[in-house]
Amino acid sequence: MIRRRRATRPVRVGGLVIGGGAPVAVQSMTNTRTDDVAATVRQTRSLARAGCELVRIAVPDAAAAAALPEIRARLKLPLCADVHFDHRLALAAIRAGFDKVRINPGNIGAGARTGRARSARVCEVIRAAADAGTAIRVGVNAGSIDRRFARRPTVAAMVASMAECLAPFEALGFRALVLSAKASGVPETVAAYRELSRRWRWPLHLGLTEAGLPFEGAIRSTAALGALLAEGIGDTVRVSLTGDPVREVEAAWELLAALGLRRRGPLVYACPTCGRTGIDVARLAREVKRALAGCREPLKIAVMGCVVNGPGEARAADYGIAGGRGRGAVFARGRVLRTVPADRLVRELLRAIAAGQART
Amino acid sequence: MIRRRRATRPVRVGGLVIGGGAPVAVQSMTNTRTDDVAATVRQTRSLARAGCELVRIAVPDAAAAAALPEIRARLKLPLCADVHFDHRLALAAIRAGFDKVRINPGNIGAGARTGRARSARVCEVIRAAADAGTAIRVGVNAGSIDRRFARRPTVAAMVASMAECLAPFEALGFRALVLSAKASGVPETVAAYRELSRRWRWPLHLGLTEAGLPFEGAIRSTAALGALLAEGIGDTVRVSLTGDPVREVEAAWELLAALGLRRRGPLVYACPTCGRTGIDVARLAREVKRALAGCREPLKIAVMGCVVNGPGEARAADYGIAGGRGRGAVFARGRVLRTVPADRLVRELLRAIAAGQART
Numbered sequence: 001m002i003r004r005r006r007a008t009r010p011v012r013v014g015g016l017v018i019g020g021g022a023p024v025a026v027q028s029m030t031n032t033r034t035d036d037v038a039a040t041v042r043q044t045r046s047l048a049r050a051g052c053e054l055v056r057i058a059v060p061d062a063a064a065a066a067a068l069p070e071i072r073a074r075l076k077l078p079l080c081a082d083v084h085f086d087h088r089l090a091l092a093a094i095r096a097g098f099d100k101v102r103i104n105p106g107n108i109g110a111g112a113r114t115g116r117a118r119s120a121r122v123c124e125v126i127r128a129a130a131d132a133g134t135a136i137r138v139g140v141n142a143g144s145i146d147r148r149f150a151r152r153p154t155v156a157a158m159v160a161s162m163a164e165c166l167a168p169f170e171a172l173g174f175r176a177l178v179l180s181a182k183a184s185g186v187p188e189t190v191a192a193y194r195e196l197s198r199r200w201r202w203p204l205h206l207g208l209t210e211a212g213l214p215f216e217g218a219i220r221s222t223a224a225l226g227a228l229l230a231e232g233i234g235d236t237v238r239v240s241l242t243g244d245p246v247r248e249v250e251a252a253w254e255l256l257a258a259l260g261l262r263r264r265g266p267l268v269y270a271c272p273t274c275g276r277t278g279i280d281v282a283r284l285a286r287e288v289k290r291a292l293a294g295c296r297e298p299l300k301i302a303v304m305g306c307v308v309n310g311p312g313e314a315r316a317a318d319y320g321i322a323g324g325r326g327r328g329a330v331f332a333r334g335r336v337l338r339t340v341p342a343d344r345l346v347r348e349l350l351r352a353i354a355a356g357q358a359r360t
Numbered sequence: 361m362i363r364r365r366r367a368t369r370p371v372r373v374g375g376l377v378i379g380g381g382a383p384v385a386v387q388s389m390t391n392t393r394t395d396d397v398a399a400t401v402r403q404t405r406s407l408a409r410a411g412c413e414l415v416r417i418a419v420p421d422a423a424a425a426a427a428l429p430e431i432r433a434r435l436k437l438p439l440c441a442d443v444h445f446d447h448r449l450a451l452a453a454i455r456a457g458f459d460k461v462r463i464n465p466g467n468i469g470a471g472a473r474t475g476r477a478r479s480a481r482v483c484e485v486i487r488a489a490a491d492a493g494t495a496i497r498v499g500v501n502a503g504s505i506d507r508r509f510a511r512r513p514t515v516a517a518m519v520a521s522m523a524e525c526l527a528p529f530e531a532l533g534f535r536a537l538v539l540s541a542k543a544s545g546v547p548e549t550v551a552a553y554r555e556l557s558r559r560w561r562w563p564l565h566l567g568l569t570e571a572g573l574p575f576e577g578a579i580r581s582t583a584a585l586g587a588l589l590a591e592g593i594g595d596t597v598r599v600s601l602t603g604d605p606v607r608e609v610e611a612a613w614e615l616l617a618a619l620g621l622r623r624r625g626p627l628v629y630a631c632p633t634c635g636r637t638g639i640d641v642a643r644l645a646r647e648v649k650r651a652l653a654g655c656r657e658p659l660k661i662a663v664m665g666c667v668v669n670g671p672g673e674a675r676a677a678d679y680g681i682a683g684g685r686g687r688g689a690v691f692a693r694g695r696v697l698r699t700v701p702a703d704r705l706v707r708e709l710l711r712a713i714a715a716g717q718a719r720t
Binding site: 001002029030031032033034040056057058059060064082141142143144145184185186187190191209210211212213214215216217218219220222223224226227230240241242243245247248250251254255258259260267268269270271272273274275276277281282285286289302303304306312313316 | 361362389390391392393394400416417418419420424442501502503504505544545546547550551569570571572573574575576577578579580582583584586587590600601602603605607608610611614615618619620627628629630631632633634635636637641642645646649662663664666672673676
């Protein structure tokens with residue numbers, strides 16, 4: 001179902017490459033106060049443990065900018081500074097050694113009196129980034145489009161704002177660009193990225209500006225990002241969810257795995273349960289997930305509640321449980337290992353996985 | 361982003377029409393013991409309240425079959441019986457007045473000694489359904505493919521099993537057919553449905569055989585069903601999630617709304633929050649959702665945490681909140697209504713919605 005990835009230029013962001021055929025990178029953003037260095041570093045480390053490959057940190061003001069050098073010093077993974085309005089905050093992030101800076105064409109240099117003055121501010125950021133080897137994401141949002149374009153339909157306005165903002169980058173020959181054009185609606189977002197992909201060869205950062213709480217947010221994000229990734233569009237993803245950003249990273253990996261694009265750790269499949277179910281599938285699935293939280297093997301594990309699809313699906317997985325009333329079978333790579341009482345299923349499954357992994 | 365829906369034949373299922381250009385129908389399945397009539401009726405009613413338009417109930421044995429007449433008598437909404445192995449359970453569901461029966465070509469009539477005897481059993485079900493005006497879904501699952509096809513690649517095996525099972529339906533001129541071909545993997549499921557859509561004009565019931573716990577299950581389901589719906593494929597959906605099936609209905613509606621295909625009730629968008637956020641967006645979003653749980657108006661509501669995208673997105677929504685530190689603005693249809701302390705934001709938003717709805 002996945003079309004060949006659209007060719008984009010590779011952009012180096014610290015130790016990470018975005019675009020140019022590199023694996024689709026997973027990113028997220030802290031929601032701590034940036035000037036609370038300890039909290040920001042702690043959350044960034046949680047994100048990295050969950051599989052986040054690039055962490056974005058908002059720089060809303062001078063206090064946040066002042067915290068960047070210490071945050072940088074305490075973290076090795078690629079960091080991006082998120083800057084709106086004031087281009088001096090972008091310059092501070094570049095000086096602090098951030099690997100990437102995100103600016104918003106709808107508001108960067110907003111204090112400037114003229115278009116030329118605004119452009120001069122953007123050029124100052126571009127030159128500083130080029131000198132420091134910092135990447136820049138030009139990120140248009142439907143919710144903050146430059147007023148001069150606001151009368152056009154949303155997608156056209158986003159693309160026009162992008163084109164105008166890119167002019168100085170092109171004039172200065174800047175090569176470490178990543179683009180994004182996010183809206184909260186799925187159809188607009190898909191349309192905007194299709195247009196970016198048609199017009200430019202810079203790698204694309206996919207996302208919705210805002211989705212929602214984790215459950216519906218993951219559905220909306222998957223509807224948009226899944227459609228684009230299936231078309232071969234997108235070099236890095238950020239799933240925006242309200243709440244703990246670790247969920248964003250989990251959602252991104254689940255999406256990439258569902259599409260067969262990337263894998264990280266075990267995937268636990270579980271049947272939806274029905275009037276035929278003889279074991280507590282949800283509880284077993286949660287137990288299996290919890291027990292395997294530290295595992296990095298790309299295993300497929302099936303937790304099935306009945307005899308209809310259970311054995312077949314459990315056989316297709318690397319490991320599986322298929323339970324009947326009170327008892328169940330443990331499968332490993334297509335064979336029934338043993339049949340045990342329901343309360344021993346998870347333990348026996350984990351033993352089988354441990355033994356299998358020890359052998360490989 | 362959505363292609364025109366593929367033309368399928370309309371099939372009546374009680375008061376519901378599936379296919380033939382009817383809106384994509386939302387369905388789910390009970391996971392109570394079917395012979396526990398009170399629990400099954402209670403859960404079916406919860407599903408209906410959440411927006412489920414067709415409820416499927418497993419009929420694993422004679423005790424479940426014996427409960428069907430009472431379940432039918434107590435419920436008005438369209439009901440489908442899920443039958444595997446024993447065709448007599450399908451006959452019992454038809455006699456009980458169920459609107460639809462689902463059979464699995466991989467195992468229906470599995471006790472028969474010959475292909476002809478198996479086909480005779482399927483014909484008996486078809487004739488009974490035709491006489492009673494009952495629809496039939498022929499539902500192939502990757503986890504329970506007829507052994508005779510099992511050596512082929514999964515998608516080819518599912519389609520071959522489907523083709524063989526459809527022969528008696530075509531021979532008898534049965535017209536109330538719905539097809540499905542589910543796997544747990546997204547790419548196989550998408551490939552199987554594309555092939556069904558290419559070969560037959562019967563309406564298609566979309567789903568994964570099993571996805572997983574609600575969060576990752578919703579992501580996997582959206583990746584598969586979203587891709588198909590965007591291609592115009594699919595007439596009814598069942599999002600399979602492990603746990604309370606009400607979540608399946610919520611997920612299905614969120615997916616249809618995200619794609620712009622159908623709407624039911626308010627959509628609450630919320631920003632992902634970042635170091636710029638001045639209010640507790642997740643808490644506000646949950647409060648707004650809870651307060652509007654009974655609302656059926658197709659409103660778009662934005663709960664935003666800062667001044668970057670907040671005002672723009674809140675303006676694009678029907679109603680919105682955009683909060684700064686300690687205070688926030690309430691928006692209604694593009695205008696700021698008032699600015700209030702953070703702890704009054706939800707109350708003022710709800711007042712604005714109530715007033716707005718009273719006026720329309």
